[in-house]
Structure formats: C-alpha cells, structure tokens
Amino acid sequence: MDTVLELRQVTQVYVNDSRATLAVEDLSFAVKRGEFISLVGPSGCGKTTVLSMLAGLLKPTRGEVIVGGERVLSPSPRIGYMLQQDYLFPWRTILDNVLIGLELSGRKTEQSIAFTRSLLHELGLGAFEKRMPHELSGGMRQRAALVRTLAMEPDVLLLDEPFSALDMAIKLQLEDLVQATLRKRGKTAVLVTHDLAEAAAMSDRIIVLARNPGRYFSSFRIPEAMSSALPTEARRMSGFQPIFDRIWEALEISGGKEA
Ligand code: ADP
Numbered sequence: 001m002d003t004v005l006e007l008r009q010v011t012q013v014y015v016n017d018s019r020a021t022l023a024v025e026d027l028s029f030a031v032k033r034g035e036f037i038s039l040v041g042p043s044g045c046g047k048t049t050v051l052s053m054l055a056g057l058l059k060p061t062r063g064e065v066i067v068g069g070e071r072v073l074s075p076s077p078r079i080g081y082m083l084q085q086d087y088l089f090p091w092r093t094i095l096d097n098v099l100i101g102l103e104l105s106g107r108k109t110e111q112s113i114a115f116t117r118s119l120l121h122e123l124g125l126g127a128f129e130k131r132m133p134h135e136l137s138g139g140m141r142q143r144a145a146l147v148r149t150l151a152m153e154p155d156v157l158l159l160d161e162p163f164s165a166l167d168m169a170i171k172l173q174l175e176d177l178v179q180a181t182l183r184k185r186g187k188t189a190v191l192v193t194h195d196l197a198e199a200a201a202m203s204d205r206i207i208v209l210a211r212n213p214g215r216y217f218s219s220f221r222i223p224e225a226m227s228s229a230l231p232t233e234a235r236r237m238s239g240f241q242p243i244f245d246r247i248w249e250a251l252e253i254s255g256g257k258e259a
C-alpha cells in the first residue's frame with residue numbers, strides 16, 4: 001500500500017501550569033497517496049491537534065507521525081497547511097503574498113515564480129497579481145492562500161476549516177475548485193471540517209473522532225462514483241443523503257457521550 005501519511009498510536013497531552021489535558025489518545029490511521037480524507041468530530045475532539053502534529057508543529061507525547069516514510073520532527077516543505085483565516089499580509093500585493101513561502105525558504109527562482117503565476121491564473125486570480133488583499137473578496141483571498149500553499153509544491157495538504165468563514169455559494173464553488181486542483185496534481189489531503197455535507201462531498205474517506213479524550217470513533221468510505229465526482233455533483237447524487245445520515249448518526253453518538 002502506498003501510504004504517504006501515518007499516525008501510529010499517537011497521544012497528545014497538553015501540560016499547562018496547573019493541569020494536563022489529554023487532547024488525543026492512542027490514535028492511528030494511514031492515508032494513501034492521492035487520497036482525500038476528512039476528520040470530523042465534536043468541538044474539542046483534537047482535530048486541530050492532529051493537524052498540528054502532522055504539520056510537525058507539535059510533537060506527539062507518545063507515538064509516531066510518519067510522512068513519506070520518515071518521522072515528522074519539524075515542519076517540512078512536503079506538507080502544506082491551509083487555515084480558516086487566510087493570513088495574507090495586508091501590505092503586500094497578491095503576487096508577493098503567494099511567493100512568500102518560496103522567498104523565505106530561498107526557493108524563489110524565475111521558474112518557481114512562473115509556476116506560481118500559472119497557479120494564480122488557474123485559480124482565477126491572474127488579473128489580481130498587483131492588487132492588495134483588501135481589494136479581494138473572502139473567496140478570492142482563500143484562493144490566494146491556496147496558491148501560496150501550492151506554490152511550495154507540497155505532497156500533502158492539511159486544510160483546517162478553510163471554507164467555514166465563506167458564504168454558502170462561494171464555499172460550494174471553492175469546494176469544487178480545491179478538489180479539482182488537488183486531484184489533478186495527485187495531492188494527498190486531510191480536511192478538518194464541522195460541515196458533514198462538505199466532508200461527504202469532498203472526501204474518499206471520513207474519520208469520525210470522539211472527545212474526552214479525543215480518539216478514533218468510526219470511519220466511512222465514500223463510494224467511488226461519489227468521491228470521483230465534483231463536490232457539487234456528489235451532493236446531488238441519490239446516494240448522498242443516506243451516507244450523510246450515517247455519518248450524522250455516528251457524530252451524534254460520538255459527541256453525545258460527553259454530556
Ligand atoms: P478541535 O480542533 O477538534 O476543536 P483541538 O485540537 O483544538 O480540538 O483541542 C483538543 C483538546 O485539547 C481540547 O480539549 C482543547 O481544549 C485542548 N487544547 C488544544 N490546544 C491546547 C493548548 N495549547 N493547551 C492546552 N489545551 C489545549
């Protein structure tokens with residue numbers, strides 16, 4: 001199996017002044033090359049913690065995180081991270097914003113600039129290179145954030161609720177655009193979302209986590225016909241609602257245990 005990314009019995013404990021929080025306990029899963037998975041679960045079940053560990057920003061208290069056959073010990077250019085907020089620098093043009101990763105890592109060359117500009121073009125921002133972030137809509141800014149991430153040519157993309165601040169129509173458009181862009185390039189993706197329909201429409205597989213402590217609860221494989229379609233098309237398929245209902249039920253049980 002061509003595994004790109006793996007969590008092996010990972011536990012994360014946050015220790016603050018007076019107390020320890022068991023954020024994630026004994027979590028294992030593997031993601032294949034080109035696979036798109038979603039992590040869903042109640043607030044506080046450790047989704048962001050898992051992404052931080054995958055990104056090498058947080059060292060697991062116990063267990064191992066493996067990306068591309070190697071243990072993740074620090075942030076790596078193989079892994080791109082996209083968040084709900086776009087974090088574009090307001091004083092830089094869109095082009096200068098999307099080049100920042102290349103600039104900081106000493107990889108800004110004529111070639112990488114040309115590649116980045118082709119990405120801007122592909123994501124409909126070709127005419128906005130010289131604009132400032134405040135001149136763009138929320139959806140356009142998120143597209144710029146995606147270009148900034150893809151410019152580094154990561155193998156794996158981590159997406160933490162990247163669409164949740166957007167209007168419904170823009171969100172649906174972006175789901176299609178992001179999925180098509182990642183699939184075309186064979187990228188492996190881990191999406192965190194609280195929107196189950198989004199998870200069902202975008203993913204090959206969904207992992208449901210439970211909380212207190214954050215742990216594996218169940219997982220669902222999305223039928224090929226649905227996962228290979230664009231998210232907006234998948235949402236219209238007859239099999240969509242039954243799958244949505246099953247995941248919803250799992251989520252209710254996983255979250256309900258806490259009360
Ligand atoms: P999610 O993204 O699923 O909402 P998080 O990964 O943010 O969950 O948090 C998981 C658990 O860890 C929660 O109980 C949260 O309060 C706790 N937690 C997250 N970050 C920290 C931190 N830096 N220090 C202490 N506890 C934290």
Ligand code: MG
Binds near residue numbers: 047048049
């Ligand atoms: Mg979170």
